[in-house]
Amino acid sequence: MAAIDPLKLEKWEDAFQQPVASVRVMEKQLRVALQEKKEGLRALVGESYRDLLKTAERIIEMNDSIQAVELHLSQASKQCNYGSLQKKAANAVSMKEREDNRDRQNRVTAAELAVLANCPAAISRILSGEKSPLLAAKLYILARLLRRSVSEKIKSPFLTSLERQLSNLRVTILRDIEHELCLLNTETATILQCLGAYSLITSSSASDTFMHFQALRLNAVTSLLDQDAVSADTILEAIRYVNENLRLSTQLFPRRLSDTLASLKIRPLFQEPALNEMMELNMTVHGHWISESIRKYTPWLKADDLTTAICKSEIASKLGTALRAIFDGLEKAVKVVTKVDVLVRIRHDILVASRVVMGKTSNLESEDLGHSLVKIREIVNTRIREVLNRDIDAIGGLGQDLAKLTSETSTTRSREPVSWSSMLSSFENAKGGRNLGAMVRAVSYSDKSGLRAIRLKHSKWIANIASNYGHIKKMNEEKDWDPDNDDDDDAIDAPESLKDMNDADTQALLSTYVEGLLEGYRSLETSLSTLVEDIRQPGDDPDAPQPIESACVIIRFIYIIRGSSPQYHSADILDLSWFGTQARVKIYELxxxxxxxxxxxxxxxxxxxxxxxxxxxxxxxxxxxxxxxxxxxxxxxxxxxxxxxxxxxxxxxxxxxxxxxxxxxxxxxxxxxxxxxxxxxxxxxxxxxxxxxxxxxxxxxxxxxxxxxxxxxxxxxxxxxxxxxxxxxxxxxxxxxxxxxxxxxxxxxxxxxxxxxxxxxxxxxxxxxxxxxxxxxxxxxxxxxxxxxxxxxxxxxxxxxxxxxxxxxxxxxxxxxxxxxxxxxxxxxxxxxxxxxxxxxxxxxxxxxxx
Incomplete structure (x- = not known):
């Protein structure tokens, strides 16, 4: 079959008039030719193919831009002709002439009243939006100037309402300033703004502002400690207040406060950018009509009357008062604590927190400062001794329980179990071990004689004594507060190391504790001797029970005391080999x-x-x-x-x-x-x-x-x-x-x-x-x-x-x-x-x- 030449076809429909095989051959020829054309084109264009595409796109964009420019120029030429410009100039001259002819005084009054009416809302927004209190104070000063100016020109109930609102806002601003100054974590920049705002609103000098700041900080400490229930956390918070107050006083006074107040006198208050940008005031409309005296008002503050000597004297005075309040609060706080470990932890935390006070006030002259650490140790150690003495006095209850038990034993005459009983051979398999253990405990510890409660009470008391001893002993194991890598507190120089104080207090407390325990055991031994002396001699009264049972109870009690002395790390805290020696001789005789x-x-x-x-x-x-x-x-x-x-x-x-x-x-x-x-x-x-x-x-x-x-x-x-x-x-x-x-x-x-x-x-x-x-x-x-x-x-x-x-x-x-x-x-x-x-x-x- 002869191939068809696609170039000889006049229209595409003629291709499909041929047989299918001829069409397929023609399709292959066309595809091969197309591929050859593509490869040839690709060889001619090479790597610049993408650049050519971008160039073509750029030419199209330039064409569109040229058309837009021509359109804008055509419109501008139509609007900027000589007639239009002449008409606009005439209208401007006419407007200016009309404005000059109006009553300017009325416009000034209206502008000032409009700004004054919007000041309360603007101040409220600033206070609620956590913005600078200094901005609120400046706006309040501006509102006060506007109120004075407007009140001289008109009398209106609306103006009276505005005066009442401004008075309330003044109280709110001062309350917010005081609250911010009393916060523990307030930043230094915020405190300076608050101090500047206070000085603006109250027209206070640098010295008055400093005194007010110290009084607020002192009230913050005393208000914490004036509560009925004062805890150790409250004391620590009060000490942190004192530490922060010392830090701020060192950084801010007198220089930075004076610089802050001086910066408020650099330019007029009306030129504050933040005031002109406030939407509520609409200064772009009303600012031109404000009185010249208001627009040029500059605050006058006395910023050079605060000296370093005044600062040191006031800081020392307020700090001494705060420390005395802390001491009183600490006495109330530890009075309700009945655990030695809690008291030891309180002592450590408060001493560490007080280190900053002592380190940063070494150049202040105050008797309270020099004895603060000693006073804190004395208060806590006294309470620890009270708790320890209370625990020691508990041993007297053992003597009372023993006296009661002996009196009951002399009337009941109970018998103790022997070492072996026939009932041991009849124990059930399920509970035999439990019953045997109970029998062994009864024989070994004489639980059936009524001593079980006393023995358990004594064991609990011994465990408490050993625990208290261990808590006190661990005081001298705490690290010193001057570690080698303490870079943050290099400026702090405490008068005495924590290690020395812990060693001294540990030795004194343990010595007192051991002496108290010995005294308690001696008192218990005296009670035992009295009980033994009160036991009737055998044969004194044939109708009365013999004293054997009572003597057995007492001797078992002595064995309990001698066999379970207080220990710390498997070492006896006390040597009780002497306990009950004289009483045992008498009891053995009985x-x-x-x-x-x-x-x-x-x-x-x-x-x-x-x-x-x-x-x-x-x-x-x-x-x-x-x-x-x-x-x-x-x-x-x-x-x-x-x-x-x-x-x-x-x-x-x-x-x-x-x-x-x-x-x-x-x-x-x-x-x-x-x-x-x-x-x-x-x-x-x-x-x-x-x-x-x-x-x-x-x-x-x-x-x-x-x-x-x-x-x-x-x-x-x-x-x-x-x-x-x-x-x-x-x-x-x-x-x-x-x-x-x-x-x-x-x-x-x-x-x-x-x-x-x-x-x-x-x-x-x-x-x-x-x-x-x-x-x-x-x-x-x-x-x-x-x-x-x-x-x-x-x-x-x-x-x-x-x-x-x-x-x-x-x-x-x-x-x-x-x-x-x-x-x-x-x-x-x-x-x-x-x-x-x-x-x-x-x-x-x-x-x-x-x-």
Whole structure:
């Protein structure tokens, strides 16, 4: 198919008369030709293509501008022809002639009245828009001049209303100025404008303006402190007022204030640009008609009557008054504070804030300034001492609670829990740990005796004392107020460093605190001594309860005090090792007599039944060659068991080493005396001094008197029948236990019958060697059981006997027995070793005694 030449086509419709294939070929040819044309054009134009486009656009814009200029020139030529200009000039001359012919005085009055009528609104807008108070003052002066000028020309109620408005505005302007001057964060430029405005409105000199400023600042401080409730923040704000006043006084007076007042006299007030630009006044219309005297008015202010000496004198006077007000306010502020940490923080903040006062007033002569820091420290430290003394006095409440508790205990006679109880084995699984902890606390701290409240109160008091001590101690840990990089306060030179003041105050407060605590503890110890002296001696009144419970409460209280002294950083603030020393001796004596009474009575009763002339019924248990005793008598076991039971009944927490030693000394002395009396009685019987009948009669009378004594000395005033029944039951149980532990099954009743039959059958025999040997073993065993901590290493030497009188009595008794019956040294050594070894094996049975 032949190709179609597009150039030979006359119109575009002819292209579509050809077949589709021919049209497509023609399209490709046209596209290729078009692309070649574009590339050729691009090669001709190159990089200046965009510049050509911009040039074309600029030519079009210039054409439009030329047409607009030609249009404006055509219009101007039409309006600026000679006829139009001549007509306008004639009209201007005519107008000027008409204005000159009018009443000028009326126009002046109208212009001044129009400006005066708009002045209140303009002043109100300035005051409400937080603009310069100086501008409001200038406008007020202008309004006052206009009022005076207009009032001389006319009389009108409208003018009276304007005068009243201006009077109110004057009060408002002065109030706003005073408010701005009293603000703590007012800028220096604003203060100068306010001072200039005050001077304009009141026609005050520089000296009067300065005095007014100082009076306002002083009133701002005193108004803060005249409130009924003054806080530490109020004091700090007052000190900041004083600091800011000192800063402003140093910067502004006298020079800058004088310069400000002098600048107000440079040009007439009417030429103030801000006044002429105010829309309400419309000065472009009315300004030309204002009187010449008003337009040329210049304020006259006395700006050179303020000197540096006057400034220093007035600043010192007002500052002294402010400081005295601050001191009074500080006393009221700290009086309501009851926490030491708050007082310490107040002290630090106020001292730091007062540093500026002292640093910037070092050249001022004032007695109040020189002692301000000392006065502040004295006020706060005095209040701290009052709070500390109040906390110290709280310890007296512990003594009152103890006295009340002892009085209640003496009537209720409550029993303390023992160290182990059968109820511990029946605790529920869910609450067993909690109940066990409660039981342990009850035993360890005697909570069930009523001391729990006292103990918790004392713990809280101790924590408060330690906290107060720590807060005071941390005063000297604060950094000084002259750090190395303190560039902002280089001009401040305080008379004394904060570190020195903190060290001095900390030492003085802590010394006073510790002395007060010691005095409080001494007073509490005196109360304890009084309580102990008031406790009735055992046996004074058989119908009254015995003092054991009260004595236990007091001794537990002493343990609480001695065991929880105030501490700071794990170190004792006070050494309370001396507390309750004399009272403890008396209480230990009471406890020893009360606790050992039952055991000693039983021991004496059992000892009276001993047959010194008979053989030992359980001598079959003796061992060795020769045969010697290896275990104590049943009466010794019964005695020790009864004694430990009595000790457990009043509470194991009572029996410290000192208490146990006091009990051992008292019991040991009674034991040796009882043995000595029994041996002496047996010797008398053996020598024929007493007959058997007399002996039986004496024994029965002793038993009878002993039983009567038991009835009279019972602690709770029980009935005789109940007392005898209890003694018989206890005696029976004790004998049963003693037989089980000591005789290993021997029957004491048979022993007595056998001894009695031997006495009836045979004449009175001398002391039996077996009884002496057994008594020697019993004595050695008891000596081990009743040995105190100080006499653990006693072996019978003379020095040890002098140190422990009770032990000396025991060894004297042993030596007496050796005189009656010869005992070989080997036998003595064997029995001593056996007694010591047997005590070592059985001491756990009497754990509370072996402390």
């Amino acid at each position: 406890l020893s007599k009360g606790v050992s009474r039952k055991a000693l009575r039983s021991f004496t009763k059992d000892l009276s039944r001993r047959r010194w002339a008979s053989d030992v019924s359980f001598n079959s248990l003796w061992e060795g060659s020769p045969r010697l005793p290896i275990q104590p008598s049943p009466l010794v076991f019964r005695f020790l068991r009864t004694l430990t039971q009595s000790m457990n009944e009043i509470g194991v927490d009572v029996w410290t080493r000192d208490a146990a030693d006091a009990l051992k000394n008292s019991v040991a002395k009674s034991i040796w005396e009882g043995l000595d009396d029994s041996l002496t009685s047996a010797e008398k019987q053996a020598n024929g001094i007493l007959k058997p009948a007399d002996k039986d009669q004496k024994q029965s009378s002793e038993e009878k008197s002993g039983e009567n004594g038991e009835e009279k000395s019972e602690e709770n005033g029980e009935e005789k029948s109940e007392e005898n029944g209890e003694d018989k039951g206890e005696e029976k149980n004790e004998e049963k236990d003693g037989e089980k532990d000591g005789n290993r099954g021997e029957d004491e009743k048979n022993e007595e019958e056998e001894d009695q039959s031997k006495e009836e059958a045979a004449p009175l025999n001398p002391l039996n060697r077996e009884q002496i040997l057994q008594t020697y073993f019993d004595t050695a065993y008891l000596d081990n059981a009743l040995r105190t901590v100080a006499s653990r290493n006693i072996r019978g030497d003379d020095k040890s006997k002098e140190e422990n009188p009770a032990t000396a009595v025991s060894w004297e008794f042993v030596e007496r027995m050796q005189d009656k019956v010869t005992i070989d040294p080997d036998e003595r050594a064997r029995m001593s070793r056996s007694a010591e070894d047997y005590w070592r094996r059985t001491s756990l049975l009497f754990g509370v005694l072996d402390i």
